[in-house]
Amino acid sequence: MNRIEPGPRTTVRRLRERGEYDRELIYGILDEAFVCHAACSVDGTVWMIPTAFGRDGDRLLLHGAAANHVLKAAAQGAELTVNVMLTDGLVLARSTFNHSINYRSVTIFGTVTDITDPVDKTEALERIVEHMLPGRSVEARPPSPSELKQTRVVSLPIEEASAKVRAGGPHDDEPDLGLPVWAGVLPLRMTAGAPIADEEHPPGAPVSSTVDQPARW
Amino acid sequence: MNRIEPGPRTTVRRLRERGEYDRELIYGILDEAFVCHAACSVDGTVWMIPTAFGRDGDRLLLHGAAANHVLKAAAQGAELTVNVMLTDGLVLARSTFNHSINYRSVTIFGTVTDITDPVDKTEALERIVEHMLPGRSVEARPPSPSELKQTRVVSLPIEEASAKVRAGGPHDDEPDLGLPVWAGVLPLRMTAGAPIADEEHPPGAPVSSTVDQPARW
Numbered sequence: 001m002n003r004i005e006p007g008p009r010t011t012v013r014r015l016r017e018r019g020e021y022d023r024e025l026i027y028g029i030l031d032e033a034f035v036c037h038a039a040c041s042v043d044g045t046v047w048m049i050p051t052a053f054g055r056d057g058d059r060l061l062l063h064g065a066a067a068n069h070v071l072k073a074a075a076q077g078a079e080l081t082v083n084v085m086l087t088d089g090l091v092l093a094r095s096t097f098n099h100s101i102n103y104r105s106v107t108i109f110g111t112v113t114d115i116t117d118p119v120d121k122t123e124a125l126e127r128i129v130e131h132m133l134p135g136r137s138v139e140a141r142p143p144s145p146s147e148l149k150q151t152r153v154v155s156l157p158i159e160e161a162s163a164k165v166r167a168g169g170p171h172d173d174e175p176d177l178g179l180p181v182w183a184g185v186l187p188l189r190m191t192a193g194a195p196i197a198d199e200e201h202p203p204g205a206p207v208s209s210t211v212d213q214p215a216r217w
Numbered sequence: 218m219n220r221i222e223p224g225p226r227t228t229v230r231r232l233r234e235r236g237e238y239d240r241e242l243i244y245g246i247l248d249e250a251f252v253c254h255a256a257c258s259v260d261g262t263v264w265m266i267p268t269a270f271g272r273d274g275d276r277l278l279l280h281g282a283a284a285n286h287v288l289k290a291a292a293q294g295a296e297l298t299v300n301v302m303l304t305d306g307l308v309l310a311r312s313t314f315n316h317s318i319n320y321r322s323v324t325i326f327g328t329v330t331d332i333t334d335p336v337d338k339t340e341a342l343e344r345i346v347e348h349m350l351p352g353r354s355v356e357a358r359p360p361s362p363s364e365l366k367q368t369r370v371v372s373l374p375i376e377e378a379s380a381k382v383r384a385g386g387p388h389d390d391e392p393d394l395g396l397p398v399w400a401g402v403l404p405l406r407m408t409a410g411a412p413i414a415d416e417e418h419p420p421g422a423p424v425s426s427t428v429d430q431p432a433r434w
Contacts, residue, residue: 005264009262014282014284014285014286015295016403035222035302035304035318035320037254037256037265037267037300038276038352039254039256039265040256040259041263044296045226045298046256046257046263046296046297046324047298048254048256048265048298048299048300048324049227049300050254050300050320050322051286051301052318054248055431062341064332067231068231075401077263079262079263081256081262081263081264081265082361083254083267085252085254085268087252087280087407090349090350092353092357092412092428093357094357094358094420095356095357095358095359095360096342096343096353096357096358096359097358097360097361097364097367097368098347099346099349099353099357101252101269101349103252103267105267107265107330107335109262113377119415125313126313129313129316132307132316132318133309133403136309136316137313138397139399140309140310140311140312140313140316140398141311141312141313141314141393141396141398142266142312142313143312143314144314145310147314148246150314151314154288157368169415169416169417170415171415172415173219173327174417177361177418178421179358179421180421181356181357181358181420181421181422182356182412182414182420182422182423182424182428183414183415183418183420184412184413184414184415184420184424184428185412185413186350186409186410186412186413186428187409187410187412187413188407188408188409188434189407189408189415190405190406190407190408191405191406191407191408191411192225192403192404192405193404193405193406195309195399195401195403195404196386196401196402196403196404197399197400197401198386198387198400198401198404200386200391201389201394201400202332203311203398203399203400203401204395204396204397204398205397205398206399207399207401208399209421211309211399211403212400213400214403217405
């Protein structure tokens with residue numbers, strides 16, 4: 001097992017049996033998600049954005065407009081906190097107290113590297129598009145030099161990181177087990193619907209299997 | 218229209234046409250989601266948790282273990298930043314640059330009120346359970362005095378708040394419209410599967426329509 005050593009900020013304290021530090025498990029969660037929440041503190045305010053991301057080995061890749069407040073502050077040295085959350089189901093116990101959510105979550109703390117080299121930047125953006133929809137970066141036109149300039153791409157080391165996972169059925173207290181209440185799990189998952197072609201400008205190519213049969217969902 | 222006056226921190230600057238300040242629209246997004254991300258800064262670190270929530274009129278309700286770091290800091294006066302994000306689809310343009318996500322997102326800044334009165338706390342927890350699964354709070358056993366003590370519940374005013382929304386098809390640049398690339402939207406939504414009864418302790422009641430035909434999904 002390739003384990004990330006839990007540090008003072010990444011040791012799961014509440015419900016510590018849910019803490020996970022295996023690198024493959026953490027990468028698996030990151031790769032299944034495509035939106036993360038990134039936050040940093042600037043002048044006393046915590047700014048938070050939901051944003052798409054990619055992964056290149058042990059680096060998380062984030063992008064946004066060059067002027068994006070959070071990414072700009074991060075590029076200038078502000079520490080970033082990132083969380084990725086997958087919701088797998090509602091855990092319905094016999095007591096409201098024991099209700100819970102089945103989830104897989106990853107938290108990362110770190111400072112980013114601003115990716116400015118056009119070749120590296122292009123490759124990182126390709127990774128982000130591939131993370132969103134595998135195969136899509138081959139279909140769409142790659143970024144022009146001007147588009148690259150308008151985009152900020154940063155990489156965050158997946159080093160000070162940990163996962164927290166809850167799975168399985170409800171854990172009811174013994175005295176509640178006899179209550180006439182249904183208990184179990186309502187599974188939840190993200191699903192893709194049928195692709196909707198651009199109505200304003202009908203596309204000049206048929207829908208590909210990349211889009212029609214997405215590997216992700 | 219019941220508008221929240223945009224303030225210096227809630228005026229959407231990037232892509233400002235996506236900024237929304239209508240209270241009903243903001244509430245609609247909050248009510249469709251059931252997990253939010255809450256963050257605050259403590260001793261130079263931004264701590265972020267994904268967590269369930271509820272809404273009572275113009276207040277967001279959050280709960281957690283009494284010792285939960287983020288909620289405890291918030292109860293002691295640290296400002297909270299909350300984001301709720303609904304992902305509606307992948308926007309697949311002819312260029313990778315114009316790829317986007319259809320989403321509805323709400324950000325709230327504020328300081329919380331620690332709800333300590335047992336009656337108010339019970340009511341707030343009921344709201345959170347109802348937010349997660351409408352009708353469920355009537356089925357499950359309500360919290361005992363000891364369970365109430367183990368739980369922290371805080372309320373955050375939905376006052377310094379704004380929404381950001383992207384909907385519809387791709388916006389390609391004119392010169393790209395002729396490219397032989399399929400363009401459009403891949404819709405995404407959360408779906409519930411068939412309920413899975415507690416295997417360890419088979420429930421003493423059949424599954425209810427609350428669980429089997431959830432109003433939410």
